[in-house]
Amino acid sequence: MPRHHYSIELYPEIHAAFKLLCDASGYKKMNEALERLMLKCIGENSLGLPSRGDMTMQLMWKVELLDKRQKLAEKLGWTRKTRRSD
Numbered sequence: 001m002p003r004h005h006y007s008i009e010l011y012p013e014i015h016a017a018f019k020l021l022c023d024a025s026g027y028k029k030m031n032e033a034l035e036r037l038m039l040k041c042i043g044e045n046s047l048g049l050p051s052r053g054d055m056t057m058q059l060m061w062k063v064e065l066l067d068k069r070q071k072l073a074e075k076l077g078w079t080r081k082t083r084r085s086d
Contacts, residue, residue, distance in 0.1 A: 013072040 010018075019030060027033040041047050052058060073080075 011069050013069045013076065013078065016076055017072045 018033075022028075022030050022033045025033065052061075
């Protein structure tokens with residue numbers, strides 16, 4: 001069966017950090033690591049994540065995500081571009 005191309009949106013910090021993990025584990029292509037992770041989740045019948053919950057839980061998760069993105073960016077040595085004030 002041929003493979004299909006799928007695209008997902010990721011924050012650049014999360015993509016870069018996951019790519020570093022993949023490289024360190026010997027996976028030169030991220031899709032190889034993702035396929036194995038997906039198969040593991042399917043076998044365990046669980047994503048290993050809490051359910052999405054209600055709107056309050058989703059907002060709390062979004063705040064946590066933004067905080068973790070900032071920490072990843074700092075670990076990667078990324079800095080924010082400052083906007084020009086013309």
